[in-house]
Amino acid sequence: MTAIFNPLPAHKITHRTKVLDLSTPKVMGVLNVTPDSFSDGGRFNTLDYALKHAEHMLHLGVDIIDIGGESTRPNAAVISTDEELRRVIPVIQSIRKNFGDEIWLSIDTSNPTIMKHAIESGADIINDVRALRRPLAAQTAAKLNCPVVLMHSRGEPDTMNDLATYEDVLSELKTELQAAISCAVQAGIKKDHIIIDVGMGFAKNFSHHQIILKHIDEIIKHFNLPMLFGVSRKRFLGEILNKMNLAHLQNHAAIDRDGIGVLAHLLAIQQGASIVRVHDVGPMVQAVKFWQIMLENNK
Numbered sequence: 001m002t003a004i005f006n007p008l009p010a011h012k013i014t015h016r017t018k019v020l021d022l023s024t025p026k027v028m029g030v031l032n033v034t035p036d037s038f039s040d041g042g043r044f045n046t047l048d049y050a051l052k053h054a055e056h057m058l059h060l061g062v063d064i065i066d067i068g069g070e071s072t073r074p075n076a077a078v079i080s081t082d083e084e085l086r087r088v089i090p091v092i093q094s095i096r097k098n099f100g101d102e103i104w105l106s107i108d109t110s111n112p113t114i115m116k117h118a119i120e121s122g123a124d125i126i127n128d129v130r131a132l133r134r135p136l137a138a139q140t141a142a143k144l145n146c147p148v149v150l151m152h153s154r155g156e157p158d159t160m161n162d163l164a165t166y167e168d169v170l171s172e173l174k175t176e177l178q179a180a181i182s183c184a185v186q187a188g189i190k191k192d193h194i195i196i197d198v199g200m201g202f203a204k205n206f207s208h209h210q211i212i213l214k215h216i217d218e219i220i221k222h223f224n225l226p227m228l229f230g231v232s233r234k235r236f237l238g239e240i241l242n243k244m245n246l247a248h249l250q251n252h253a254a255i256d257r258d259g260i261g262v263l264a265h266l267l268a269i270q271q272g273a274s275i276v277r278v279h280d281v282g283p284m285v286q287a288v289k290f291w292q293i294m295l296e297n298n299k
Helices: 047-060 081-099 112-121 137-144 169-187 206-214 216-223 235-243 254-270 281-297
Strands: 012-015 018-021 026-032 064-068 104-108 125-128 148-151 194-197 275-278
Touching: 026 047, 026 281, 047 064, 047 081, 047 281, 064 081, 081 104, 081 112, 104 112, 112 125, 112 137, 125 137, 137 169, 148 169, 169 194, 169 206, 169 216, 206 216, 206 235, 206 254, 235 254, 254 275, 254 281, 275 281
Parallel strands: 026 064, 026 275, 064 104, 104 125, 125 148, 148 194
Antiparallel strands: 012 018
C-alpha cells in the first residue's frame, strides 16, 4: 500500500540560541497590524488587540507569529517607513516582553529599514513577499544573519494581476525563485537560512494555483529547501468555493474559506511543506497534530 502520510524533509532553521525543527510541520499565525488587509484589516491594529490575538494564538498552539504592518493585497496603498515602524515595532517588543523569547516571530516586510529594526527588537525571521528585490534588502538581511522567506512574486500589488502570464508556470516559478536564491546567497545570506514560498495569490490565476498545489513535492525536491506555504483566505480558495455551486457560499466572506484552507495546507504538508501560514490557527494546529499522530502510527 502506498503511504499517505510521509515524513517531512529533515530541515532546521536557527536564530540566536534557538533551533526550529522543521521535520515536523509548523503553524505560522498571521498578525496583521494594518487597517486594510483583505481579510482582517483593522481587527488587530491597536497594541492591546494585537497582544490579545498573539496570546490567543499561543494558547491554541501556534509555532510562529508573523507580524505585518503593510498590506500586500492587490492595489493596496503604499505606506511610509515611519508608519510601518510605528505599527510593527511596539508589537514585536510587547510580545517579547509579555510572552518571552521562546516563541518564534517573523516580520512580514520588504523594507530593509523595517527588517533591521524588527530583528533588533526581537523578531527572528524576515518574511518578504518580494524575495529581497528592493535595494539593500538582501544586504541588510545578510548582515542581520537571520532566516529569510523568499516568496515568488512578480511586480507590485497594483501590477501583479497583469503579470500572471506563463508558458509553463512550474518551470518559470523555479527559474525565478532560483534567481532570488542566488541573489540572496551572493549577498551573504547562508543557504541554511533560506525558506522558499511559491507565492499563492501573487501574480497567478486559478489554473496556475491548481498546478502549483499538485506539484508542491516537485518544487521542494528541486530546491532541497524548507517551504512555507500560505493560501489562507486567498482568492483561489474563494474560487473553489464558488465552483461548488452551493447557495450558502455565494457572496461568502473571506473567513468562510478557513475550512477548505485547512485541507489545502494539509495537502501541502503531505507533499513536504514545512510551515503553513494561516489566519485561523486553532483548526490548523489540530490538523497538524492529527497528521503527526497518523504519521507516527503509520511507522
